[in-house]
Amino acid sequence: MNSTIIPGCPEDMSVDTLTRWRDGLLAASQAQSVERHISTCRACRAYLEQYQQDVQRLRRFETTVTQQDVWNRVQPRMRRTVPAQRMRAIIAGTSAFLAAAIMVALFATVLHNSGKKNVASTPPPVVTTLHLYALVQRAGSFPSGPTYSLNGYDSTNGHNAFTHPLPSATFTLVTGNHMLGVPSIQGANPFLLLFDANGHQTKQISVGTSYPDVVLSNGTAFFVGGNTDIAHMNSGAPAFAAYDATTSARIWQHNLPNARTIDNFLLVGHDLIGNVEMPDGPVLTAFDSTTGAQAWQATPGAFTDLGSGSIGASVDTVFIVQYNPSTKTTLKSGEYLSAYDAATGTMRWRKTFAPQGTTAGVQLQILAADQNAVYCTVINSTTSTNSTAQLAAFATNDGHAVWSVPETDVINAPTNGFVPIANGTLFVTSSAASKNSPSASSSLLAVNVQTGAILWQSPLTATPVTAPLFFNTGIALGMQTNSTGGGIPNQVSIMAFRTTDGSTLWKTPMTSGSFMQLVTLP
C-alpha cells in the first residue's frame, strides 16, 4: 500500500487514493467523497495538475525516426524471411525427402510471391487524403429502432472509404486531437467511442453519467451533461468531467448537484464555459480545463435561450443569447445578445432586440464568431405567418452593428457547432421562408465577413441538413430529399462545392437514411 500523503492537503489525502480515483478504480461512494474533497482542496488539484503535466511531457517526447525509416529496413528483411506458418505447413505435409525438394521450390515461390504480393516494393502508403466523416442514421424496424454508422469519405472525390456500425443510441460526432469521438449508450452504460482518421476504433471511455456533449482537445475528452430534467431524457446529477483520451483515466470531475441542467458549453482558451441552469436562474460559468476548478461565474439575470445558436465564442469573448424577461411572458418576446470576457466573466456589453409587429417576436441565433465580430441571423416574425430575416455582424468590442444584410430566405443556424469562416468568407445556407416548400429555394452563400457582401450564391437541389463544412478544397453539405410518404425513405447525399464560385465538385448519393452530422479532422 502506498501511503504517501499529498503535500499540503489538510485532510491528508493519500497519493494512492487520488491516483485510484483518477484511474476510475474507486467504488462510487468513495469516488464521490474524493470528488467533494478535490473541489475544495487546492493541494490535491495542484497534484493532479502536475500529474497531468508529466503525462503531457512524456507524450511530447517523440522520436524523429519516421515510419519510412523503419520500413526501409524491414522490407529487405521480409524478402529474405519465410513466414513461420508457411514453413511449418510445408514440413508437416511432406516426407523428409520430398520436403527438402519441395521446400526449395516453395521457398522460391514464397519469395517470389511475397516480393510481388505481400511485400510492397514501394514504401507503405501514408494517409495523405483528407477524409470527411458523417454520422448517418438509417431507419430501422420496430423494436430495434434506427441504426447508426460512422462513414468516411475521400474528400477529393467523395468515394466512401469506410463504414463503421455504431451502437443504437448515438448522439453526435465530435473531432479533435486527430480523433473522432462518438458518445453512445449501450444498455445502461454510457461511453465514448474514439476512432482514428482511418475509422479504426482506438478507445472506449466508460463514464458514469450520460453525457450528451463532448469536446476533444489537448489529449482530453471533456464531458458535460447529465440532468434531472426528464424532458431531456437524461438522468444523474449534472457534471463537468475530463478524461484522458489515451488512458481513459479520469482527470477531474466537477459535480453540480443543485443544478437543473448544463447546456451549450464551449472550450474557450483554457476554460470550459457553459450555461448552467440553477433553481433560481441561469448562470454562465467557467471551469479550468486542467483542474476542473471553477474559474468564474456570471449571472446573466435573464432567461437563457437553450436552443441551438444560443452561445458562441471568439478568442477571448463569449456571446450568449437570452430572452428578454420583460417580454417573455407575452407573445411579443424580444431577445438579448450579451458579450462576456472569457477570462473573467465580466459582461462587456448587452444588445437588446425588440420585437416588431403586433403578434410575434424576434429570434436571434449565433452562426459564428471571430476576433472582429459575432455573426448572427435575426428573424423578425412580423405576424404569425410572415417573417423577415437579416444576416448581421456585431462588433466583438462593443456590439455595434458592423453590417446587416436583409434576406428574403431564412439563414439556417446549425444544430451542432458553427458555420465555417475561412479566408475571410462566411459560408451559410438559406432556406425559403415559406413553410410549405422548405426545399424549394435552398442556397449555399459565401459572404465577405468584413463587408457583408454576398460573393456568390449557389442554388441547391435538395434541403441542406447539415451545417456547411469547410475542408481543404471545398465546402461539403449533407443534403436530403424528403420522403414523399408511402414508406419511401429520405434520399440523402453529400455534395461538395468550390469555395471560389460555389460550383459543384462532386456528389455522393448514399443509401437511404438521414444525416446527423458532417465533420472533418482539424
Add this chain to the structure above:
Amino acid sequence: MMVAQAPTENFEAFFQRHEPRITGYLWRMTCNEQLALDLSQETFVRAWQHFATIQTYPQPAAWLFRVATNLALHEIRRRASPVGAAMLFDDANDPAYSDPGRRFAERDLVRQTLLELSLKQRALLVLREVYGLSFEEIAATLDLAPDATRMAVSRARQQFRQVYLRKEQDHA
C-alpha cells in the same frame, strides 16, 4: 464491419497502423534513436514471420509491445551501460522552431529522467500514460501479477515526478 484485426488485413496495413506506437515506445525505453530504429525493425520482422497467427489475435498490439519490451530489456542489459545517444538536431529541435529553448530543455529533462528510472518503471509509465494500455494489458505484456501492476505504475509515476523536479531544479 471494418475492424483493425480483420484476417485480411495485410502486413503493410498492419505495419502502418502499429509502427508509430512501437517505435515511439522503444524510443522512450531506450532514449536512443538508432537503437529504437534497430529494435523496431527487429520487432516487425518477427511480426512478419508470425503474421498469420498474430493477425488472428484480438489485440495484436499487445504481442508487439511484449516482443518490443523483451528486445529492449535484452539489448540494454547486454550493453550493460546506460543508453541514450545525442538527439538529432532536426526540425523538431531546431532553435528556429517556436519556443526552442523551452522545448529543447524539456526534451532533455524528460530524457534524463527516463534514463534514471529502471527499465521496468519506464515500460510501466510509457505503456500506461503514453499508449493507454489497461493495467491488465500491462501485466500481460510485462509478465507481472495484475494486482501488483497498478501499484507499480503508481510508484513509477511518483519516481518520474521526483526525478524530473530534481533535475529541473538542478538546471534552474
